Amino acid sequence: AQSVSQHNHHVILSEAASLELGCNYSYGGTVNLFWYVQYPGQHLQLLLKYFSGDPLVKGIKGFEAEFIKSKFSFNLRKPSVQWSDTAEYFCAGVRFSGGYQKVTFGTGTKLQVIP
Amino acid sequence: DVKVTQSSRYLVKRTGEKVFLECVQDMDHENMFWYRQDPGLGLRLIYFSYDVKMKEKGDIPEGYSVSREKKERFSLILESASTNQTSMYLCASSSPSSRPEQFFGPGTRLTVL
Numbered sequence: 001a002q003s004v005s006q007h008n009h010h011v012i013l014s015e016a017a018s019l020e021l022g023c024n025y026s027y028g029g030t031v032n033l034f035w036y037v038q039y040p041g042q043h044l045q046l047l048l049k050y051f052s053g054d055p056l057v058k059g060i061k062g063f064e065a066e067f068i069k070s071k072f073s074f075n076l077r078k079p080s081v082q083w084s085d086t087a088e089y090f091c092a093g094v095r096f097s098g099g100y101q102k103v104t105f106g107t108g109t110k111l112q113v114i115p
Numbered sequence: 116d117v118k119v120t121q122s123s124r125y126l127v128k129r130t131g132e133k134v135f136l137e138c139v140q141d142m143d144h145e146n147m148f149w150y151r152q153d154p155g156l157g158l159r160l161i162y163f164s165y166d167v168k169m170k171e172k173g174d175i176p177e178g179y180s181v182s183r184e185k186k187e188r189f190s191l192i193l194e195s196a197s198t199n200q201t202s203m204y205l206c207a208s209s210s211p212s213s214r215p216e217q218f219f220g221p222g223t224r225l226t227v228l
Contacts, residue, residue, distance in 0.1 A: 009155065034216070042221075043222060100146070100211070101209065103148065103215070105158040107156060107157035108155075108158075
């Protein structure tokens with residue numbers, strides 16, 4: 001069975017610190033990988049996505065992620081976090097099976113940025 | 116602006132009640148999903164549908180059923196609510212294309228007393 005793992009459950013950073021959140025997936029074949037963000041009181045929204053091509057993908061608000069196939073990883077990064085980045089971040093993987101999408105989410109990482 | 120809407124933001128029900136959660140999307144998406152979100156467990160897929168009147172079980176379907184009579188509407192039904200179904204319920208939709216980005220509704224926080 002496919003799985004997506006996020007090892008950091010709760011991260012606390014000071015403003016301007018650099019961020020890296022880990023995400024690992026367990027299945028081979030073609031993978032579509034996503035990072036979603038949920039700001040306090042808001043609904044989940046897409047941060048960035050990887051389908052194919054350049055393994056370094058850039059998303060909104062200065063976030064980026066790198067797909068490393070050999071490590072089955074898709075870590076999220078930001079060089080300098082802001083207080084407004086306080087949110088919960090979810091990694092997700094999608095593969096196609098039997099003609100439809102099979103979606104798996106990680107357990108999420110809560111990021112708290114201290115001013 | 117694309118939208119996924121859910122019928123209620125907050126809902127309080129009693130044990131044993133039948134509960135209906137409604138979700139509507141305006142993007143003409145074929146795929147629709149129901150998740151529950153619990154602290155420390157992330158999003159867990161309950162059911163999904165890839166076409167009208169079609170449904171597939173997700174990872175935790177026990178105690179739930181769904182209905183998809185129209186393309187834009189996907190309903191989650193708790194036949195007899197129990198306290199362990201207290202949770203945040205999220206609806207999402209996506210296109211069946213090779214780029215399956217999901218669009219989420221605001222969620223329904225259900226409390227079962």
